[in-house]
Amino acid sequence: MAYSEKVLDHYENPRNVGSFSKDDGSSVGTGMVGAPACGDVMKLQIKVNEAGVIEDAKFKTYGCGSAIASSSLVTEWVKGKTLDEALNIKNTQIAEELALPPVKIHCSILAEDAIKAAVEDYRKKNESK
């Protein structure tokens, strides 16, 4: 199967790979999701500032090229967004941007799920604030 140029670009030069340090504490939300279809796993983290804006994001994905490209793209997209704006990112937008074929749609769903899980984790940690 041929990958699109954008998938290859994000796959070969993934943006924002890694994770935040423990010292970042409750400013970081972590989402960890797996795809039942293939067993791939994606960990996505957001770092949120005082104003409730995502100032940084990182990911680690153990999976296919499309999953890596989807998570790389999403870490770029969420920067500068509020939590609610980040929740509005749809897997269809990711799939469209990367020109994913139908069998790879679940890879983009993984990225949408990961960002939702990260926001949820952040909100849980900061409930009392």
Ligand code: FES
């Ligand atoms: Fe093998 Fe995704 S199915 S890496």
Ligand code: FES
């Ligand atoms: Fe399963 Fe891509 S093949 S995440």
